[in-house]
Amino acid sequence: MDILLIEDDVNIGNSLTKGLTEEGFSTTWVKNGLDARDVIFNEKWDVIIMDIMLPGLTGIQLCEMVRFKKISTPILMLSALDEVDDKINALDKGADDYLSKPFNFKELISRINALHRRFHQKMPSESEILSCDTLVVNKTKNKITRSGVDIQLSSKEYMLLCCLLDEKDKVVSRTRILEQVWHTNLDTYTNIIDVYISYLRNKIDLPNEKKIIKTIKGRGYMITESE
Incomplete structure (x- = not known):
């Protein structure tokens, strides 16, 4: 599974990249919103994990751009902001899931796998x-x-x-x-x-x-x- 990690905190980025790689994921780490925008628009990913507070473009702005471009890649938002309104804002702007920092790494892996199953398995036809x-x-x-x-x-x-x-x-x-x-x-x-x-x-x-x-x-x- 190809995962794009967008995180400006060096310690968190290093830790997640190491952990995700050990779990068998192919992980690319980008540290700011502007670079992430170009990477998302030019390459295909199975799951995108992004922080909200990013330099260049915030996670919310980036999420809006991704959905405006009709890119349906599942997005898991990470943030130290854990108020209900913060979660609603992120989900309403196009995020598929939201995980508050600090979080359990096993829960992160579980959510990544759930998003991948949901969006990449062939779904039965539905009434239009x-x-x-x-x-x-x-x-x-x-x-x-x-x-x-x-x-x-x-x-x-x-x-x-x-x-x-x-x-x-x-x-x-x-x-x-x-x-x-x-x-x-x-x-x-x-x-x-x-x-x-x-x-x-x-x-x-x-x-x-x-x-x-x-x-x-x-x-x-x-x-x-x-x-």
Whole structure:
């Protein structure tokens, strides 16, 4: 597996490069955001690991550029910032996972492998059109409408909506949502689900439209046309 590590802290960079190499990963270490941008745009990687606080370009800026270029390589963000808002910001800008410093190296390896499985194994074909009531998601065109009105969603909001629509009229557990959208099963992320459900409701529950995302207390969430 080819891993790009973007980290300006020399001690952390040396330690991670040594550890990842010993685990059998081919690891390239870049120390600033500007150099990393060129490396990402010109080469292919299986997983990108990046710090948030980088010289030249921050991890957040770099992540936004990568996703703007339609590069889908999974990104694992590392940061000493561990507030919920910091995690939400990173995930909303295109990161696929977030690990707060200091972290356990074995957990890092586990998350790298999980990201690789998720993004590089062939997935079964899915329906390209998902709908509920007047809400329609065209996955081919990445287009969301409600009663013909265009709705703009962030990448995580879109993934959460598709996760619910794939199981329309069924309860989707919080664990399932964490695995599908945030690629983790750690309950430290559960309040992020609540935040993103609120974001979704604010965007798709247009005036005079039926509220279609239901909270099933103690079990999870369900999207349905039924009352």
